[in-house]
Amino acid sequence: MGNHSYLMTEQSILAGCLQNDPVAQRELYTRYSPKMLSVCYRFAQNREDAEDMLQEGFIRVFTQIHTFQNKGAFEGWIRRIIVHTCINFLKKYKKFSESIDLGYASYLQVKEETVPSIMQAKQVVECIRLLPVGYKTVLNLYAIEGYNHKEIAEMLDIEESTSRSQYTRAKTMLEGILIKKRILDRPGHGELTWATAFKK
């Protein structure tokens, strides 16, 4: 992709995209696709699904860019479209409803070697992806994307209480995974768990 994202300002990209300019669209894609693919990857079952979500999401971005009103961050607007695309994708292919089995969580076994130790950010993402689809969807939406439980319930067509309970269980499960992966320290074995993580 190259390191030329600074060649065009965000305003010029936006203006170009409004005129359906392929250069500006390519610039927009180059600038935001790595981060957005990471978002998709956290929701998806595999990389192929993530790329499909990304593709669908960017098509919606380009076709609906005239609805962006310049009131908030452009990246935030793109991200919301991508997240909604991911949710719709999961619903469309029933990957969300099929896997929302809360009982599945109790049998989940995490082995250390399942997560490659390349870097901590990637490790954390991979740990999130180990969660059942229902858990990780709620966790992604609540803890990372910043939606509240009411909004999540509407997006996923579930009860608000279900969203809360799934998040609580997802958080507990993820904590266990992170401890097993030694990204977090076990409680009672030294420092505070999250503080240890931040120091890393």
Added chain:
Amino acid sequence: MKNPLDRDDFEIFLEEEVNQHRMYPSDHVWRNIQQEIHGYKKWPALTVITLFVISALVVGTVLIKPQHQTIISVADNAAQKTAEVADKQPIAENAQEHFSSVHITQQTIEKVTADIDITDNLQTAFTSYNNNIPQLLPADYSTVSSPDNFITPNIPAIPVNIASNTGRQAVNKDAGVNTPKNTAPVINWMNMIPNGNLTYDGLVALNIPGVTVKHRSASGSFMFSLFNKLQTSSLNLENNFSEPVHKSFSFKPKSRRFDFSFYATPSISYRKLTFNQGVPGNFYVSGIPYNADYKVDLSRAIRNKPAAGYEVGAALGYKLNDVLTLRGGFQFNMREYDIVAYKQNSDASSFSTFPGAIPGGVDVSNQTSTSINQGDKVVLPNRYYQIAMPLGIDVTGWKSGRLAWGVATSIQPTYIFDKDPFIITSDYKNYVDGSKLVRNWNVNAAFDTYISYATGQFKWQLGPQFRYQLLSTLSGNYPTREHLLDYGIKIGFVKSLP
């Protein structure tokens, strides 16, 4: 959205970690997005290529099309008739005999003219004709009447009288001569003036009682061919004019206004860098103390090496007159120039414009010292493959016999279907892959001057050519404008189409 203050350490930790994560999508994702939004962008290029191939095939087919059989027969007849005529004694009597026994009707003329073809054996035909006809002419035959606007001929006028047995009075109004009964009506062969290309610019008048045939700019081969027919044949005249009828029609010799040209131009490509509007002409490097700022001259900052390219094309020409010819066609260009840069270990995708320069650094000197920080010297080839459709005009400025001098200019809508460019970054320190910023469509202008030499059916041309890219290689948003220049030697040939 929830209140950000409600977030606990776990959520903040997750968000910070996750937001550092990046993944790079496969190339096909962007292609799919682009196709979804803009459709199949490759098709225009394929269409242009297809049109080019089809045009080349059509033109090629036209060029190798076999000539009409009569072309050969005229040439053969010329030699044969020369021999036959030499044996005739007395010549005048033979000629008179031939002609007096002939009856010409309009149908006969049409039949004769239908077989007439303009041939490239005209020189042979005309020579034979010119050498032998005078001997065939009876001394007392009428002379030729010549229109006033004729140029003084440098070939003798050819009067040919044909006897008629109509038995009636016929009036040749064009010639202003009354032809008495039982005397021969006259075919007045008007003067023909060769213009060097073996075509004859003049009025050809075939005056027969009741029938007047005129045509300007006829060919000498027509004259000869018609004479042959009249002399030797079997033309069966049934002159049954009851009264003078003046009827005109035109012969339509085939136009030679169209020509086909093929050319190749080895060239050397350069580029010219300028600043876009609104960007200062000189660039100040930031990031260093004010009093130590250096001023960058773009022309010094860039190190280019010209590289060889080439151009191959074909065009159809339409001759407006002896001086001006319109041309349009297709051509393929490969242009290339090289950039001298220095590879940096920190980023494999970028190259420094200066030795010792680092991203965000301040070294803008143009020195060639070999410091420890200097990377390996590399040469980046910037190569473009283009298809263009030149539309232009060709002006023949001077002509003498086979030699001619002319100038030509054209405007060339151009499609760049393959490019591999490195472009300089906006801080003028590094080169990066710039393929996505390159315009697919551009416009070039070309100017060339040439010396041409005519040999047979071909006119060979040789001369220098200059080609300039009118629009910047990069899109308008980029602060630097790049214009490509080609200097080449154009070699080609032109062939008149039948």
